[in-house]
Amino acid sequence: EDQVTQSPEALRLQEGESSSLNCSYTVSGLRGLFWYRQDPGKGPEFLFTLYSAGEEKEKERLKATLTKKESFLHITAPKPEDSATYLCAVQARYGGSQGNLIFGKGTKLSVKP
């Protein structure tokens, strides 16, 4: 069964304190792994897609990496405005779940000034 597990569930950081969020996945052939950011009362906002192991993508203070079993979202010198829930999702290449994204439960990040 295709599955996504994110850890930790919640993370509190001081402004400037770098850290990483983890996304472990099992999928019947990975078509793509996605990272989204979700603010309260809003829909998820697309950040990155990673397609193959070894791939990395960066956007401002965020960097996403991918291995065959997990992905990391590294946050460098975070600011309070980075506070949000970060969601990881996978899209399968094979099997009944093709076409839709399978999401983890997310990591709620709080960055204190």
Add this chain to the structure above:
Amino acid sequence: GAGVSQSPSNKVTEKGKDVELRCDPISGHTALYWYRQSLGQGLEFLIYFQGNSAPDKSGLPSDRFSAERTGGSVSTLTIQRTQQEDSAVYLCASSLLWENYGYTFGSGTRLTVV
């Protein structure tokens, strides 16, 4: 439109009533997805459309749930005889192709069944 629009943004309904949730995707996006997000849970896939057809309805929780899409554009998700466990945020997303990446989500409809 500029983004995915969902209406209403909030809906409170009595148990047993029917509700209709609407999604207006980005113009030209052929794929449309419905997800449900309950408190403390991840996004749960409900159904997706490619054009007006729904190749995958596997996520619909029961036969009380149905969805349609007309003209390759607007979609409605209908929940009949609502139950308290149907309370959640219902999110719609669209993308250019069914296998495209980076869905654009709407802000959701918060449904509360009392």
